[in-house]
Amino acid sequence: MKRLTIKDIAAKSGVSISTVSRVLNRKEEGMSQETREKVLQVIEELNYQPNLFARGLITKQSKLLGLVVPNIQNPFFPELCRGAEDEANRHQYSLIICNSDDNAAKEESYLRLLNEKQVDGILLSSGDNLSVLTEKQLEYGNTPFVLMDRGGNSGKYNSIFVDNEKGGYLAGRHLIELGHRKVACIIGSKNLRNSNERLAGFRRAMMEVGMELPDDHIINGEFHIEPAYKQSKEFLENKNVTAIFTCNDLMACGVYQAASELGMKIPDDLSIIGFDDIPLVSALIPKLTTIRQDIYNMGRRAAKMLIDHIEKGENDIVIFEPSIIVRGSTKAI
Amino acid sequence: MKRLTIKDIAAKSGVSISTVSRVLNRKEEGMSQETREKVLQVIEELNYQPNLFARGLITKQSKLLGLVVPNIQNPFFPELCRGAEDEANRHQYSLIICNSDDNAAKEESYLRLLNEKQVDGILLSSGDNLSVLTEKQLEYGNTPFVLMDRGGNSGKYNSIFVDNEKGGYLAGRHLIELGHRKVACIIGSKNLRNSNERLAGFRRAMMEVGMELPDDHIINGEFHIEPAYKQSKEFLENKNVTAIFTCNDLMACGVYQAASELGMKIPDDLSIIGFDDIPLVSALIPKLTTIRQDIYNMGRRAAKMLIDHIEKGENDIVIFEPSIIVRGSTKAI
Numbered sequence: 001m002k003r004l005t006i007k008d009i010a011a012k013s014g015v016s017i018s019t020v021s022r023v024l025n026r027k028e029e030g031m032s033q034e035t036r037e038k039v040l041q042v043i044e045e046l047n048y049q050p051n052l053f054a055r056g057l058i059t060k061q062s063k064l065l066g067l068v069v070p071n072i073q074n075p076f077f078p079e080l081c082r083g084a085e086d087e088a089n090r091h092q093y094s095l096i097i098c099n100s101d102d103n104a105a106k107e108e109s110y111l112r113l114l115n116e117k118q119v120d121g122i123l124l125s126s127g128d129n130l131s132v133l134t135e136k137q138l139e140y141g142n143t144p145f146v147l148m149d150r151g152g153n154s155g156k157y158n159s160i161f162v163d164n165e166k167g168g169y170l171a172g173r174h175l176i177e178l179g180h181r182k183v184a185c186i187i188g189s190k191n192l193r194n195s196n197e198r199l200a201g202f203r204r205a206m207m208e209v210g211m212e213l214p215d216d217h218i219i220n221g222e223f224h225i226e227p228a229y230k231q232s233k234e235f236l237e238n239k240n241v242t243a244i245f246t247c248n249d250l251m252a253c254g255v256y257q258a259a260s261e262l263g264m265k266i267p268d269d270l271s272i273i274g275f276d277d278i279p280l281v282s283a284l285i286p287k288l289t290t291i292r293q294d295i296y297n298m299g300r301r302a303a304k305m306l307i308d309h310i311e312k313g314e315n316d317i318v319i320f321e322p323s324i325i326v327r328g329s330t331k332a333i
Numbered sequence: 334m335k336r337l338t339i340k341d342i343a344a345k346s347g348v349s350i351s352t353v354s355r356v357l358n359r360k361e362e363g364m365s366q367e368t369r370e371k372v373l374q375v376i377e378e379l380n381y382q383p384n385l386f387a388r389g390l391i392t393k394q395s396k397l398l399g400l401v402v403p404n405i406q407n408p409f410f411p412e413l414c415r416g417a418e419d420e421a422n423r424h425q426y427s428l429i430i431c432n433s434d435d436n437a438a439k440e441e442s443y444l445r446l447l448n449e450k451q452v453d454g455i456l457l458s459s460g461d462n463l464s465v466l467t468e469k470q471l472e473y474g475n476t477p478f479v480l481m482d483r484g485g486n487s488g489k490y491n492s493i494f495v496d497n498e499k500g501g502y503l504a505g506r507h508l509i510e511l512g513h514r515k516v517a518c519i520i521g522s523k524n525l526r527n528s529n530e531r532l533a534g535f536r537r538a539m540m541e542v543g544m545e546l547p548d549d550h551i552i553n554g555e556f557h558i559e560p561a562y563k564q565s566k567e568f569l570e571n572k573n574v575t576a577i578f579t580c581n582d583l584m585a586c587g588v589y590q591a592a593s594e595l596g597m598k599i600p601d602d603l604s605i606i607g608f609d610d611i612p613l614v615s616a617l618i619p620k621l622t623t624i625r626q627d628i629y630n631m632g633r634r635a636a637k638m639l640i641d642h643i644e645k646g647e648n649d650i651v652i653f654e655p656s657i658i659v660r661g662s663t664k665a666i
Contacts, residue, residue, distance in 0.1 A: 253616040283586040
């Protein structure tokens with residue numbers, strides 16, 4: 001079946017191509033009601049679907065947005081992606097998904113590709129800090145963008161973040177209020193900003209009550225299950241703590257495994273509090289107490305910010321408030 | 334900054350627009366080496382990024398693919414999506430993601446949208462069976478497509494599925510070999526094809542050894558954690574079985590919870606085997622024995638099939654083999 005073109009519609013309606021184009025683009029001022037209806041009827045009769053390439057050349061809009069995330073397989077990002085897609089769809093935009101693997105060269109290459117595809121805007125969850133490559137491409141590309149969750153919160157760009165420091169503080173307060181005085185923190189990695197901010201907030205809660213977090217109670221779990229499992233198992237075999245804060249939920253899963261193998265009961269022998277509130281945690285027994293980021297709504301809000309920027313030139317920086325969700329993995333001692 | 338156009342390149346190179354176009358589209362036969370190099374040099378100097386709308390009008394290719402899934406938040410689909418995106422990217426295609434929520438009207442509307450966006454092809458994980466709306470839109474739309482995981486395996490369309498019946502059989506054989514004779518099966522829902530096929534395979538394994546699966550040992554867990562938790566808890570309070578096969582991994586999480594609340598130890602008091610091998614299961618203690626689908630590679634293969642269909646007109650139906658992954662949740666009695 002040959003694809004119908006605007007020419008076919010024009011011929012069948014007995015009007016000019018430019019008249020059909022005006023109807024398709026809703027620029028019908030001065031056109032008779034009769035003409036307009038005739039064209040619309042033919043469009044319906046022939047079940048015509050407009051060629052968005054041609055329309056894109058006229059409107060300079062692709063109605064496409066790019067979404068660049070490190071990896072959709074990390075359970076944080078499907079939530080963010082779904083929020084962004086729902087909001088984009090509500091405004092007639094479609095979302096192109098790209099997985100950068102936290103690789104600056106791959107990220108930059110995707111940004112260049114999205115630019116070539118003439119996307120109207122880009123949602124970017126970058127590496128921890130924007131790489132020079134990425135920043136250069138963003139500025140050169142001249143395509144509107146919003147940074148999400150990562151990529152530096154320097155205040156320079158439209159962006160959306162959770163207040164990581166406050167989240168860490170909430171985790172610390174919770175453990176202190178439950179009476180815990182011997183605690184440890186499993187961090188993402190020494191130079192990850194998100195992780196460092198969560199640790200700083202956790203420490204602030206300790207300091208408020210004159211507690212210290214010894215350096216050897218800060219464990220690098222690399223934000224993943226396996227390293228968190230190994231490191232926390234070794235730690236728990238040698239040190240005596242009553243509670244652990246993990247800077248994300250995945251690492252809490254690793255601590256559950258370590259505790260189970262060491263015969264420690266959660267929360268009787270060990271309290272655990274996580275960060276993120278990804279759906280994964282509903283599989284844990286007992287269910288995980290955690291610091292919640294409203295990931296889905298961060299995705300929606302980021303898409304809305306981007307569209308407002310594209311359509312109205314608005315700029316914004318939004319900080320989401322974290323909250324604590326108390327479930328079964330923490331207990332007063 | 335005004336976007337550069339092909340005209341600027343032509344002017345600066347001192348050649349015609351059509352010459353620049355031929356270079357951009359690698360149709361340079363008969364062109365002098367000198368002309369070609371001059372154009373390429375200007376493109377590089379000005380850091381020109383081609384307008385893919387314009388190029389799309391010439392090549393009739395958008396290099397866009399659509400990916401329609403029920404919901405990226407269901408942990409099965411990020412794996413599939415990542416596989417598809419990796420393969421698409423390898424062939425210079427980008428992927429537009431759409432969440433249909435298993436809603437036929439929403440699915441049909443996305444298919445129409447993707448058609449309007451002139452995608453070169455569509456990867457569709459549809460509802461259980463293709464709805465009339467969807468099938469009509471697929472046929473009318475005239476855009477190449479591949480069905481993945483769901484949407485009927487009638488043999489009519491290019492598609493990729495796992496052998497669900499065989500997977501169910503493997504689960505049944507495993508439990509029988511471990512000596513289990515009193516077993517139950519938690520299914521997705523009475524009219525889901527995937528679920529029914531898994532159940533049928535499970536039953537075949539029972540029948541081979543003269544066992545029967547009583548109707549009241551078949552429990553509807555709706556493919557989700559919560560209903561599986563509630564139904565299995567009620568079941569385990571009233572019936573005496575030594576093993577349960579859940580038709581997906583999410584439902585196994587629900588059974589873990591029920592068993593924990595009833596004081597039953599896994600695998601000592603109850604063996605559990607799941608289906609899918611989603612990453613979620615690594616958070617369970619003990620780790621889940623399950624029937625593995627190679628979800629990531631199904632995504633890659635589906636994208637490859639689609640691209641081969643687009644570029645070479647090839648058609649194919651691929652059935653993936655399931656395999657059993659024995660971990661800690663099943664035990665001989």
